[in-house]
Amino acid sequence: MAAEGIKKVPRMKMGSQGLEVSAQGLGCMGMSAFYGPPKPDDDMIKLIHHSINSGITFLDTSDIYGPYTNEILIGKALKGETRERVELATKFGINASADGKIEIIGDPCYVRASCEASLKRLDVNCINLYYQHRIDTHIPIEITMGELKKLVEEGKIKYIGLSEASASTIRRAHEVHPVTAVQLEWSLWSRDVEEEIIPICRELGIGIVAYSPLGKGFLSSGPKLLEDLSNEDFRKHIPRFQAENLEHNKILYERICQMATKKEMYAISTSLSVVELIDYMLHLPLLGTTKIKNLEQNIEALYIKLTTEDMVELESIASADAVKGERDASSASTYKNSDTPLLSTWNACVDELKDVIWRIMNEVGKINLVNIDFQGIKCRATIHIGKLFELFDGWINERLEEKRRGCCEKSDVLEVLLNAENTEEINQNHIKSMLLLFLVLVTSRIQCMVNWENYKMFEDLFIGGIDTTTNTLEWAMSETLRQPEIMKKAQAELAEVVGKGKSIEEDDVFRLPYLQFIVNETLRMHPQAPFLIPRRVDNDGSLVLVNVWAIGRDSTFWEEPLIFKPERFKSLELDVPGKGFELIPFGAGRIICPGLPVALRMVHVMLGSMLNSFNWKLEARSKLSSRGIKKLPPGPSPWPIIGNLHLLGAKPHVSLANLAKTYGPIMSLKIGQVRVVVISSSIMAKQVLKKQDLAFSSRFIPKVVQAQNYWDFSVVWLPVCPQWRTIKRILNTNIFSYKRLDANQHLRSQKVKELIAYCEKCSQQGEALNVGHVAFKTIINMLSNTLFSKDLVDHLSNSKVELKDAIFGIIHEAGKINLMDFFPILEKQLEEKKMNHDEKSDVLEAILNHSAQNPKEIDQNHIKSMFLDLIVGGTDTSTITLEWAMAEILRQPEIMKKAQAELAQVIGKGKPIEEVDVSRLPYLQFIIKETLRMHPPSPFLVPRRVDQDVELCDYIIPKGSLVLVNAWAIGRDSTFWEDPLVFKPERFQSLELDVQGKDFELIPFGVGRRICPGLPLALRMVPVMLGSMLNSFNWKLESGIEPKDLDMNEKFGFITPKAHPLLAIPSPL
Known part of the structure; x- marks a missing residue:
């Protein structure tokens, strides 16, 4: 089967963003690092040119390879016109410090600096595909992607990729900017990525670049590979290559070789055919080699086609347990440990900071009863200040790291202080002290509480500056909104002096007297603190408080002091820098607030800018008075x-x-x-x-x-709107009407007979059966037959057990929903129905007929969403209800006897139950209601x-x-239910309640316009199944388990199944 001569590599689309590449890539890492000593540059440049001429034009490198030397090598190889023929991919994110320590970095400054450096080393103007090599788990992926997006907009990179990223990280990154490719290890040797990573990439249209498709060389050389590894080769430290695992792992290699010999092809070709195990068109194998012979052999593998039988054999060879040992060292960063903080928590730092500042101010303002701190004021303040110190330390260290990496300097106070470090006058402790003092108002009080002298300065101005300025601005806007005429006057002044809608600079403020009057009046009525910082008399220790709140409302000086009137300052030559003692919100004298100049600039510019850019009004619920607020x-x-x-x-x-x-x-x-x-x-x-x-x-x-637009078509998620009403009407008339349900009742009856036949088999063999599993299989087949006249599972086979896990997984994941991933049969059924004109009485037939007659009302997207709602929503609720009902019955055998007695009297012992019989079985209905009361799905x-x-x-x-x-x-409210924690079906003899939304004491399926649309079907299926099981067999728990010992714990999620499966043994009546 080997090809005659070397063929050229075909082209393919990588991802869905327009990047076209060769169908095989050349990994260049081994040319410079990790796989032993670096190879001669001339030899590697010849290899790269041979690769390009053979059609492998996708070249992969990284700044860490070497480090840096691999990019320099690629740059040499791409001199001249060669650059235009290749798709160049490189990476950032792994940094080797001077002491050899490896760091994972993803902050924006590092991203930009790394990109600029790679462009220089590669000697190019633009990088085709720029990956984050490993994910920085300390920074939200949205932050890193935001900087990469800017690089795309600036033309420095064309496409963005991720390497070894988790499914959630990929999805979050893709929401910021489309991800073109994800690089990960994928081969017959490493298939764990097929569980989550491959599906998410398929869903989002992201290409896969599979590195080490030959298992880091093991699948091409086998165990003898280790004999040739140098001491510098990192593979010597990988668990899979260790002696305790090698004996097992060589079996995979030997079986691949046997298959390759039989098919007359290379083992490499067989190994590379892993792509065919999953029908994924965007996959690109990235093969690293330093030899032209191996390169040609790799290309030849592209033209090997395996039959279905070959693929089945290969699948069996490469089973999940075929390889022992981790694929990387325990310290390695992979997709399994790549989740990053949520952006909301990152943004929440602002809220946390404000909260910490407020709490410090609040604790400082409390009267401390005694020095032993009975009230815990000192303790709480210490905690809050400690949090602030952690933030400051983080910022200082971050800036030091930026300076170490050569990022551009900033013009702020921190930069000035750090530049002055290491002189005789100042060190890092002084820097922290000055920064702290530069930012808070409460030095003396904090000094009494904490003896952290080195931090007082920065903290003082930071807390005071932010919190006082915020309060002033908020109060000014509140008073302006209470009196709209004040807003109009301020806006008129701003329009005349600055220009309507134009930006305001600090130099403009002195030309805006009315704006200054508003700020002055705000500070008069609402000083940031009611008292100035307490003073102490050294002679006798007396505490002196200056009540600036009272001074600002002193009627002996201020006319109408309780009215907000900025105009009063036209005739009063007062300001707030402490010259007039009638207005001293910031203090006066030698200990006036040191941050006052900054505060006055910020408040005026912020307030003026807000008023000059927009009109403002209160939101609908707000009142202009505090009276009457809900x-x-x-x-x-x-x-x-x-x-x-x-x-x-x-x-x-x-x-x-x-x-x-x-x-x-x-x-x-x-x-x-x-x-x-x-x-x-x-x-x-x-x-x-x-x-x-x-x-x-x-x-x-x-x-x-x-994100998946599933809600656009779902009756569950759509808002109440014309489209929702249309879908609801179709469900009610074409699916859940009595006429429609009666028409396909025989299909469901057949499924119940199959359930009883399976239970009979278990009874004869004395085997316990998993009630939840058999319930699920029966219900999924009932639904699938009702929907499209097909079975999805077989009671006698375990091949479809994972379908139950898939459906429950959909619910627990709450949105990772791709209907065709979990139910590929549906796509096939839709196509078959279109081609096959045989009339059937199932739902799909009715819906397709309706769609044909009303194409504007419903299309295939609506149909698939309906099926998803019905299958996922119908199977889990009914399965859980049946399992809980059987669990409660097995805990109280007398309930089983009562139900069986009723069934024998009304139906006949052992006879089949039909849906029409349920109305004549009140005690069976009581059991279902009581189950739904205590265990709503x-x-x-x-x-x-x-x-x-x-x-x-x-x-x-x-x-x-x-x-x-x-x-x-x-359902457990003791004000309505007697003995709510006791399972007692008899309670419904005197309670005329049902579960159809009329009685709000029992609403497991909701009520009103949002009630579960599948309720009519569920109320047919569950009673028939439960009644049939009880009327055909006696049931008992597995041997050794007493009814009172049955575990009744539940597992929380969107649904609440039993925490442990219910295993029960049927026996003849």
Whole structure:
């Protein structure tokens, strides 16, 4: 099968952004580093030219190879016209310090500096593909990608790539700027990336550059490879190459060689055919070699085509357990440890900083009862100041690192101080002290609390400067918004002096008297601190407080002191630098606030710019007076950044139910930065889901769902709109109408018979069966037959067990949804239905007919989304309900006896049950209701969002809030349910409640316009399955397990299945 002569390498599209490359790449790392000593430059340049002439024009290098020498080598090889013939890829992100320590760096300054340096070493104007070589796990990927995006816009790089990045990191990066390629190790030797990385790249249209496709040379040479490795070769330290693993790993090589011999081709060719294991068109193998002979052999492998039988054999050879040992040293950075901080936490540093500053100011302002600190003021202030010190240390160290790497200098105070370091007058401790003092107002009080002398200076001005300026600006805007005529006067002055909409400079302020009057009046009525910094009399230790708040409102001097009137300063020659003692918000004399000049510049320019650029108004719910403002529902106080996240625990539905006992049935929390309102009683649920249904009908849509546009077609996620109404109408009339469900009832009945036949087989063999698995298989086949007249799984085969995991995985991942990835049969079914005109009574037939008649109303995207909603939503809820029902019955055998007695009387012992029989089996229905009460499939109804402020029971629910209805808590509310923690089906004999949304005490499927559309089908399937199992067999737990010992723990997620599978043994009645 070997090719005759060397053929040229074909071309291919890399990713979906337009990059065209050769179908095989040349990895240049081994020419300069890692694989032993560097090779002669002349030989390697000849190899590169031979590669280009053979059609391998994609060249891969990195700044760390050498380090740096590999890029210089490539630059030499590409002199002249050769550069225009190649696609050049290089990387940044791995830095070798002077002492040999390896660092992973991804901050913007380093990204830009690395790119500039690579351009010089390569002697090119632009890099075709620029990778982040390894992911800096200390910096959000969005920050790094933001700088790379700028380099693209500047024309310094054309396309962006990532190397060894996790699925979540890839998705987040792609949202900032399209990622063209992901480089990772992928071969018959390393297939772990097929689980998450390959699917995410396929979904996003990202190309794969597979390095080490020959398993770092092992798949081409086998164990003898180790005999030729030099002491400098890094492969000697890889676990897979160690003696304890080599004996096992050589089996893979030997089996590949056997297959290659049989097929008359090279083992290399066989190994490279891994690409065909997954039908992925954007894959490019990157082969490193230093020999022309090997290069030609690699090219030849591109023309080897394997048959289906070959692929099956190769798949069996390269199974998951074919290789022992990790592919990299334990300290290596790979996709498995490449998740970065969320951008929200990065941005939250601002909020955290403001919070820390506020807390320090708050603690400083408290009266400390005694020096032993009974109130904990000193302790708390020490913690808050410590947090601030950590931030300052981080900033200083970051700047020192930037200076070490030669980044451009900045003109700020920190740069000036660092440049002055190492003189006799100043060292780094002095720098920190001066920076601290440069930024806070409260030196004397902080000195009493903490003896960190080296930090007082920087901290003082930082806290005072930021917090006081922020407060002044906020108060000025508040007063301006209360009196719109003040805004008009200020805007008129700004338009006349500066020009409407034009930017304001600090030099303009002295020409804007009315703007200065507004700031002065703000500082009079709202000084940043009510007291100046306390002073002490040294003779007797007396404490002296100056009440600037009272001075600013002293009616003996100020006319109408409680009215905000900037005009008063026209006739008063007062200012705030401490000359007039009627207005001293910043103090006076020798200890006046040192940051006053900066503060006065900032406040005036910021306020003026805001007023000169925009008109301002209060948002809809705001009032011009504090009277009548609605408050948020009660709830626990949130922490900075994380909010109340720490209160949720492992089972949030249980934690929130317990919190509701303290804060009430309507409760407000902050989860991170999101306001969450939790409803925990039937009365409140009725308010939200019925009386104000429309106000609460929007969905809170996860970002990943938005990213894939799945929500654009889904009845679950769409807002209430014409499209949603159309889909809902189609579901109600074409899928879940009584007529339609009755028409395909025989299909579901057949699936129940197959379930009983499987249970009979287990009964005869005395085997325990996994109730959840058999329930899932039956339900998925019921649904698939209802939808498109096909089975998806076989009870007698384990080949499709992973489908259950896939569906549950979809739910737990909450948005990693690609319908055709999990159900490729659907695509086939859609095509078959179009080609085959045989009429069937399934849903797909009805939907396709409707689509043909109403093409503008529904298309194939809608159909696939409907199926996704039905299959994912239908299988998990019904499977969980059946498993929980059987678990509760097995815990209380007397319930089983009652149900079997009813079934024997109404249906006949051992006879099949039809859907029409369920209405005559009240006790069976009671069991289902009680199961749904205690174990709703999802503890919370699908989250809702309010699109505008909503008043609810004297509370305000702010716009954008997430609203959770805790169905789990409502089902266990002791104010309605007697003995709510006891499984007691009999309770429904006296309670005329159902689960169809009429009774708010039992709402596992929701209510109103947002009720689960598949409810009619679920209420047919579950009772028939449960009744059939109970009417055909007696059931008991595995031997040795007593009913009282059955584990009833649940596993929290979007759904709440049993934490451990229910294993039960059927026996003849």
